[in-house]
Amino acid sequence: MAVRRLRRVLVAGIPLGGVSVLYFARKPAFFALAVALVGCSKSAAPPAAATDDFGDSVRVGRPPSRIVSLSPATTEILFTLGAGPRLVGRTKYDLWPDSAKLIPSVGDGIRPNVEAVLAVHPDLVVIYASQDNRPAATRLRAAGVNTLAVRGDHIAEFRRVVRLLGAIIGDSVRAKSLADSVYHTLDSVRTMTSRLSKPTVFWHVWDAPVITIGGGSFMNDLVDIAGGRNVYADIKGPSGNVSLEDVSRRDPDVILAGPVGKRQIESDPRWQIVRAVREGRIFVVDTGVVARPSVRLGEAAVLIANLLHPGMLR
Amino acid sequence: MSRFLGWYWFLLIAALFIVAAIGVSNGAVSVSLGDVLAALHGSGDPTSVAIVRDLRFPRVVLGALVGAGLGASGAALQGSLRNPLAEPYLLGVSGGAAVGAVIVFALGFSSDGVVTIAAFVGAVGAVIVALAVSRAGARGSRVDLRTLLVAGVIVGAFANATIMVALASAEPNTVRGALFWMMGSAADATWRRVAWLALSIMVAGGALIYWAREIDVLALGEETAASLGIDAERSGRRIFLIAALLAAATVAAAGLIGFVGLVVPHMARRLGLRAHRPLVVGAALIGATLVIAADLAARTVAAPTELPLGAITALLGVPFFLVQLRRTT
């Protein structure tokens, strides 16, 4: 009994731990509580039905045992909620945590191959709720498979998505604690940086054309939380093409980029018109961590905060 | 019909210089014309100097070269094919270039030189394939120019299919980058790119001007050309190839910029230019001016977002075809 509980804790704790090692290490009491909650999870009674992000009603009955997850964000969440062993399919882009790579891939998450999904005989499919995926969701339901469409593009939506997934797989308690811990990390980072001066940030997403993140992106919010200010927060959507000249005019203090992006910036003499490039203040972000508003949000905020305010966090 | 007076040349050249000056002194960072001139000499605030010399100036020059190349190419093609709707992207030039570029994007290279080379190779490859296809379908030893056009359509269709397949399974940012490239932009202007394009235009444009009188004769018809001592097929193919190479060079440098090659020769003819030697030169001047202006619009209309150059030039198509419609009915 204790061994099984310990195993469950470890399986849940490894990803959770990545986020909250900072947190739990200082609060052993909460750790114990989390263990106890995990142990009690199975006895909670799930609700009968839920509404997904397409507005469709999804039946919630017996916890599913063969889940196909069609987006990296939901795969991450499911693993963190301990449902990893129940996954029988993922998209080819779902590569975190490492054990996700052991699950067979069924192809794309946008306009998925419905036959490939059905071929693994799932009893639950979690699909990304974009317009492109409506037909696939309809066809899956028509084939009798319980299908849940979720979409969490913003930090605030993370809780809702986690709650929905938790309800479906029958572990609402663990879901709540996951959401709580992520938001707690985000809040602490925000608090820690609130007293520091905010450097202006340019986030380099793509080189030709030059694409950056706009005010509508969760990455913009991450920068905010991490104690920075996105120079392009005035772009309404999640991203936009900008000209090199304009970047120079906005004069960011710091540039965030992926490893490839940093190489491109450094090897292109035209980028020298930007002060941050001349001063060598280009910081590499691990694109895998910051790619989506999911389980690793807290980790992402910590990462960026450490880049913007080195040595200031503890 | 209007006559082209001698001093019109001064007008055209002046217009080009004025628009170029406006282009170089406008952008996200405000730099006055005086500062621009100073920056060209190397004096003044280093950032301004860098912006003017490394960003704006090459961009304006690239735009001018692209416009000149497309205008000249279009003029030569319309004359030699005797078709007022002919344009430089015939024979699959645009499709081939796009295939080359998209494949490079999909493979993950986004370095400047690779895309340019791939686009040029793709364009030239498409032209060669179209020529081969047309020869296969030809009767005897003669290659009808109309057969060439059909071959170009076939190559273009195949290119489109390839592009769709490549983009369907590509990552979103790859698709975005590829699409933006295909919509045309002078934003990635570097002096190296400008140099290559300038070289290509001098060679190919020079060849067109050399053979310009042949185009005058070709424009009369294949039989008449033959009676004046010109092998219409051979001469037509030669002009075709040179014009296609010219177009390929512009596509490699700046992506697909539509309608310029179609509309500019008509504008030149409106001014009264008829014989192809002055017509090709005039179309080059007008094309250069037009593309610089379009690039300026692309940079400023929706600031800070940059619109693709091809989108602005596509707008040219609307009034042009309206006028054509009026003329034929």
Added chain:
Amino acid sequence: MISVTDLVVSYPRASRNAVDGVSFDAIGGKLTALAGPNGSGKSSIVRAMIRRADITSGSITIGGTDVRILPPGELARRVAVVPQREDAAFPIQVRDYVALGRYPHVGLWRAPGKVDEDAVADALAQAGVADLSARDTDALSGGEWQRVRIARALAQKAPTLVLDEPTTFLDVAHEMAIFELLSSLARSGLAVLLVSHQLNLVARFADTIVLLTEGKIATSGPPADVMRADRLEAIYGWPVVITRDPAIGAPALVPLRRPRNL
């Protein structure tokens, strides 16, 4: 002078030769006409002359030299051809259009000199279109356009002039004007070869008629010899009668209304 000897022209995938062993001469000072039903090979001979159709066997010589070995520019200086149809895609001034007839002489780069300008002026005058020289080619009537085209050929100052159906779509006044022009050109020393299916006009103006049928020569000679009812009926497959026109007494062909043997 044009000399056609045993000319055979065949197009790929055709069931028979377009021209099947034709021989005739068109000499300076004379108006020679090539006539015959549609598809008898008249236009193919003209095409072979300017190398737009391949000569399978036999030869065409212009001024003594085989067309296949003449450099294209030299060919254009020896024979000026007015093809059957010509639609200029873009309008240009008549004067500039006629000046293009000097291309075989000026080439790609040479600026036109006095000789060229005189040739153009002469051509415009000869064709009677000097007053149209400032007009654009798309502002001409059918007859004017034909004469302008002939002017272009005349500007070439070649000793031989070949015209393929120059009076299609023209009314009687314009037709007569063209034939008068051609006749006077022949009398001034040019070798004029005319392809026409207008037998009656040809009979009045031509010195020699070469009558073709199915790629071969059916008969050739002065109009009086060629215009025979029985011959023409056999060639054209329609009953005809030959009369003498009342004005000048040239033989004239009158087709009958109902075929006798049907």
